Amino acid sequence: MTAPTTAPTTAPTTLPAVDGAKALRVGAIAGVTAIFIAAIGMVEVFDDHSVIDPLLSLGYLSIAWIPLLFGYRATHQLVLEGMEPPKTGAHNLISGALTGAFGGAMLGGFALLVDTVDVREILINVTPRLIEILAFGQSAAVGALILIALGGAIGALGGAFHLMSNHWRRAVSSAFLWILIVGFLELVLGNVFKGFGVGFLNDVVYSESRGITTGAAVVIGVAVVAMHFGFAGSAAAVRERFLSLPEAKRRSTGFIVAVTLMAVGMVVPSVFGPFLNEVLATVGLFMLMALGLNIVVGYAGLLDLGYVAFFAVGAYTMAVFSSPLTPGDFTPEMAFYSALPFVIIMATIAGIIVGTPVIRMRGDYLAIVTLAFGEIARLVFQADWLKGMFGGAQGILRIGWSEAVGKSTIVTMFGYVLVAVGGVVGLIGFLRWRSARADDDASSAKKAGIWIGLGTTAAVIGLLFPDFASWTVTGIDSEAVFRLVLVFVALAAFISWRLQDSRIGRAWMAMREDEQVAETMGINVVTAKLLAFIIGAILAALGGALFAVKIGTIFPSSFKIVQSIIILVVVIVGGMGSLRGVAVGALVLIGVLGGPTQPGMLREFQEFKLLIYGVLLVYMMLQRPEGLIPSARRSRELHGDELKQDVWLDKDGEEEV
Amino acid sequence: MALLEITGLVKQFGGLQALGGVDFHIDEGEIVSVIGPNGAGKTTFFNVISGMFPPDEGEIIFDDRDVAGLTPDQITRRGIARTFQNVRLFPNMTILENVMVAQHSRTSKGVFAALFQTPGFRKEEALIRERARDVLGFFGTRLTGYRFDQPAFTLSYANRRRLEIARAMGTEPRLLLLDEPTAGMNPSETAELTGLITKLRDERGFTIVVIEHEMKVVRDVSDRVVVLDHGVQIAQGTYDEVSTNEDVIEAYLGRPAESR
Numbered sequence: 077m078t079a080p081t082t083a084p085t086t087a088p089t090t091l092p093a094v095d096g097a098k099a100l101r102v103g104a105i106a107g108v109t110a111i112f113i114a115a116i117g118m119v120e121v122f123d124d125h126s127v128i129d130p131l132l133s134l135g136y137l138s139i140a141w142i143p144l145l146f147g148y149r150a151t152h153q154l155v156l157e158g159m160e161p162p163k164t165g166a167h168n169l170i171s172g173a174l175t176g177a178f179g180g181a182m183l184g185g186f187a188l189l190v191d192t193v194d195v196r197e198i199l200i201n202v203t204p205r206l207i208e209i210l211a212f213g214q215s216a217a218v219g220a221l222i223l224i225a226l227g228g229a230i231g232a233l234g235g236a237f238h239l240m241s242n243h244w245r246r247a248v249s250s251a252f253l254w255i256l257i258v259g260f261l262e263l264v265l266g267n268v269f270k271g272f273g274v275g276f277l278n279d280v281v282y283s284e285s286r287g288i289t290t291g292a293a294v295v296i297g298v299a300v301v302a303m304h305f306g307f308a309g310s311a312a313a314v315r316e317r318f319l320s321l322p323e324a325k326r327r328s329t330g331f332i333v334a335v336t337l338m339a340v341g342m343v344v345p346s347v348f349g350p351f352l353n354e355v356l357a358t359v360g361l362f363m364l365m366a367l368g369l370n371i372v373v374g375y376a377g378l379l380d381l382g383y384v385a386f387f388a389v390g391a392y393t394m395a396v397f398s399s400p401l402t403p404g405d406f407t408p409e410m411a412f413y414s415a416l417p418f419v420i421i422m423a424t425i426a427g428i429i430v431g432t433p434v435i436r437m438r439g440d441y442l443a444i445v446t447l448a449f450g451e452i453a454r455l456v457f458q459a460d461w462l463k464g465m466f467g468g469a470q471g472i473l474r475i476g477w478s479e480a481v482g483k484s485t486i487v488t489m490f491g492y493v494l495v496a497v498g499g500v501v502g503l504i505g506f507l508r509w510r511s512a513r514a515d516d517d518a519s520s521a522k523k524a525g526i527w528i529g530l531g532t533t534a535a536v537i538g539l540l541f542p543d544f545a546s547w548t549v550t551g552i553d554s555e556a557v558f559r560l561v562l563v564f565v566a567l568a569a570f571i572s573w574r575l576q577d578s579r580i581g582r583a584w585m586a587m588r589e590d591e592q593v594a595e596t597m598g599i600n601v602v603t604a605k606l607l608a609f610i611i612g613a614i615l616a617a618l619g620g621a622l623f624a625v626k627i628g629t630i631f632p633s634s635f636k637i638v639q640s641i642i643i644l645v646v647v648i649v650g651g652m653g654s655l656r657g658v659a660v661g662a663l664v665l666i667g668v669l670g671g672p673t674q675p676g677m678l679r680e681f682q683e684f685k686l687l688i689y690g691v692l693l694v695y696m697m698l699q700r701p702e703g704l705i706p707s708a709r710r711s712r713e714l715h716g717d718e719l720k721q722d723v724w725l726d727k728d729g730e731e732e733v
Numbered sequence: 734m735a736l737l738e739i740t741g742l743v744k745q746f747g748g749l750q751a752l753g754g755v756d757f758h759i760d761e762g763e764i765v766s767v768i769g770p771n772g773a774g775k776t777t778f779f780n781v782i783s784g785m786f787p788p789d790e791g792e793i794i795f796d797d798r799d800v801a802g803l804t805p806d807q808i809t810r811r812g813i814a815r816t817f818q819n820v821r822l823f824p825n826m827t828i829l830e831n832v833m834v835a836q837h838s839r840t841s842k843g844v845f846a847a848l849f850q851t852p853g854f855r856k857e858e859a860l861i862r863e864r865a866r867d868v869l870g871f872f873g874t875r876l877t878g879y880r881f882d883q884p885a886f887t888l889s890y891a892n893r894r895r896l897e898i899a900r901a902m903g904t905e906p907r908l909l910l911l912d913e914p915t916a917g918m919n920p921s922e923t924a925e926l927t928g929l930i931t932k933l934r935d936e937r938g939f940t941i942v943v944i945e946h947e948m949k950v951v952r953d954v955s956d957r958v959v960v961l962d963h964g965v966q967i968a969q970g971t972y973d974e975v976s977t978n979e980d981v982i983e984a985y986l987g988r989p990a991e992s993r
Contacts (some may be wrong), residue, residue: 105915114782141856182892208808335952357734435855465813500849503849504849504851507849507851507852507853508852510852511852511853511856512852569847570848574848574850575844575847575848578842578846578847578854578858579837579840579843579857579858579861580843580844580847580849582826582830582833582834582837583837585823585825585826585830586823586826586834586837589823589825589826590821590823592785592805592821593817593832594785594807594823595804595805596784596785596806596808596814596815596832597806597809597814597835597837597900597903597904598809598810598811598835598836598837598838598904599806599834599837599838599841600804600806601806607844607870611844641859717916
C-alpha cells in the first residue's frame, strides 16, 4: 500500500487499465497481514465473541477488515489540490477484487499448508481449531476456495468505495462503524438498558454470544445512513459554529459540557456491573495520569518516557505512609487524605530530581534520559538496599488499611471537605475584597464580603462537625473508586484548563515551539521546565496513590516501562495538548483494550493488547499525528483555506477591527 | 553616557574567531547600523549581546551593569530585545499570543493565581492583552486587520517580520536589536519598514541597533554606521564617511588589482 501509484492517467477519456501488478502487490501485503493475524491466534481467540450474530464473529472480523481496507487502497490515489481526481469505474472493483482474492488465496494456501504439515512446533497458535475456522468447517481445500471468493467479494466492496460519492462513502463507513460500536458496547448498553428498566431491549438487540442480532445490525445500519442524509451537514455546521465562537465563549461552552459529562459520569456507574466499573476505574486512573503527562508532553513539549516513575513514587509514598505493614520501623499508618500531602511533597521532590539533570536536554536525548529514570525508579523500589523501606520485590501490603472495615479504604469526611472549600472561597473573597478596596469599588467589596462570610461559615461548620457525613470508599468497591477517581480527574482537568491560558501556559507553549527564542523573549526555561515536570509529577503521583489504595498491595513489577508507553499512547492517540482528546483517548483505548495489566471491555484483547497499541501508535504517527481530537490550535493548522495567504494579502488594509 | 558599552568582545568557535575584540557603544535614542560582508560576525555579535552565546572575553555594560555571561532571559529582563535574521516566530501560537508571551518577564503571576483566577491575575491578563494590542496597533492596519487569534503561520512573509518586531517590542526593552529586518522584502515593503524603524525611535523611544545589507535602508535610518569584517570593527562614522572609507570598500569589493 506504500508503493507509488503507477496507474497511468494519460488519456482522460478512457478509464485507466487495471494495474494487475499493483493489485497483486497490495494483495500480497494483505495476505501476509491476514496470515500473521491468524498465526498469532487472534482469529481463534476472538471466534467465541460474535459481532453480528450469527453472520460475523470477532474472529472473522479480525481478518475480514483486511481485504476491505486493502481492496480500497489498491486503487486509492492521493488527490492533491489542483489535480484532476482520478476516474472511477470498473477498474476499481476489479483491482479490489483481485487484491482481496490474492490475499484470500494466500491465507487459504496457508490453511492448506498447515493442514498437511504440522507446524505447531514453531507456530504454537496454529491449532486444528484455527484451521477449521479458516476452512469454514469444510475441508481445507474447499475452505481455501471460499476464502478466495470471499476475499474477492470483500475486496471488490472495498474497491466499490471509490465509486460512491463522498457523502455516501461517509454514510456507509459510519454505518459499519456504528454497528461495530453498538456490538462492542454490549456490556455497557446491556447494563444501561437493564438499569433504566428496558431490559427487554437487551434480548432484541443482543444475542447470547455477546454480538448484536442481524436484525438489529440492519436497523442500525439503515438508521445511520438515513440520519446521514436527514441531518446532512448539521453536525459539521454545529462544529463550525462552535469553532467560530470567540475563544472565551468556546471555553465556557466547553466547561459546561465537561461539567455535564462529569455529572453523568457520577450517576452512570450505578447501573453498571462490577466488571464494567472496574474498567471505568482503570480508565479514570489512566485519564488522570494522561492529563498529567499531557502537561509535560502536550503543553511544554518535553517528551517524558519515564512517567511511570512519578506514578511509582506516589504509590510507594502512599504505601509507606498508610500501611500498617511497612517493612521498616517507619509506620505512620495514616489515612488516605492525611498521607496525600506527603505524596504531593514527594512527587515535587521527584519532579525536581528528574527535571534538574535534563534541563539542558532536548528531544531525543530528553526521551532517552527520562526513559532511564523510569527504569531507575522501579529498580530503586526493588533493590535489596532499600528493602527495609520499600520491601524489595515483596512490595508493601495492606495500603490504606482500615482495621474497622478490614479493607483498604479511603474515608472522605465531608466536614473537612467543607473546611477546604470554605477556605478557598474565603481566600478568593479576601483577594477580591482587597482589590476592590484598592479600586474604591464599594459594590464589589460588598460582594466579596459575602464570599468571605460564606467561606468562613462553611469552614467553621466543617470544623465543628468534621464527621457529620462521610463517604467510605473501599479499594474493592470499584463503583465508588471510579467516582473518587473522577473527582481527581476533574481536578487535573481543571488545573490543565486554567493553566493552558495563563502566563505559565503561554510560556510552555512558546518553549515547545522554539526553546531558544522563548528564552530570548524573557522566559526562564529552567523554571518553566521544572514547573511542568513538577505538576506532571504531582498528577501522576495522585494517580499512583489512588492506584495503591485501590489495589491495596503494590510490587515494583507494577511499575514497568510499558505503563509509561501506554499513557503516552493515550496522549498521542487522543491528541497532544487537547484536554478532550486525552479524555477520549483514555476512554476509548483503556476502556476497550485495558491498561497494561488491567482488562478492558474486550477481555479477548488481553494478550494482543501491546500489539494493538503498537500498531495504533505507528498508524497514528503516519496518518494522523495530531490525534483523534486535536486541540483547537492544532485543528486550526489543518484548516486548508487559512493557508492561502494571498486571500489575506488581498484583504490587506481593508479589514479593520 | 552610553546605554550600551562594549569593550574587547571576543567569541571563538573552536579555531574560528567570530569576534576578535569588538568595541562598540550606543547612546540612548541613537540608531546604529552594523554592516559588513557575509561572515563578518554581525549575527554572532547580536547573539552574544542577547546572551544566546556567552562571550569568551570582553565587557558588555548595559545601563551601567555588566551583562556579559547572563542567560538570555535575564538579559531580556534588563531591557534588550532582538529579532532574528531568519524569522523565528512561534508559528502555532496566535498573533496576539506571540506578543503576549513576550511580556513574560514583565509580569509575575504564577500557578496559584492562574488556578484561582485571583483579581490580580485577571488584572494582569487584561493588562498583558491591552499592551499586546497596543504594540500591534503600532503597525497600523498591517497586523490589526487580521483576527488576532489567527495562528502566526498564516501571516504573509512581510507580516511575519513585522510581528517579530512587535514581539520584541512586547518585552518592553530599551534597546532593540534588529537582525536584517528588510531581508526578503520587496522595495515598497522595505521603504515602509525604513520609516517604521525611525518611528520606533521617535515615537516609542527605543534605542536601536540594526544589522542591514540594504544600503538604502542603512543610509536612511542610521545616525552612525559600524562596519565589521572578520570579527573586528574596521570603520565607523556617518553613512557618508563609511561609504567612502577605503577599508570598507576593500572589505566589500576587494583590493584593486593594480595596487597589489
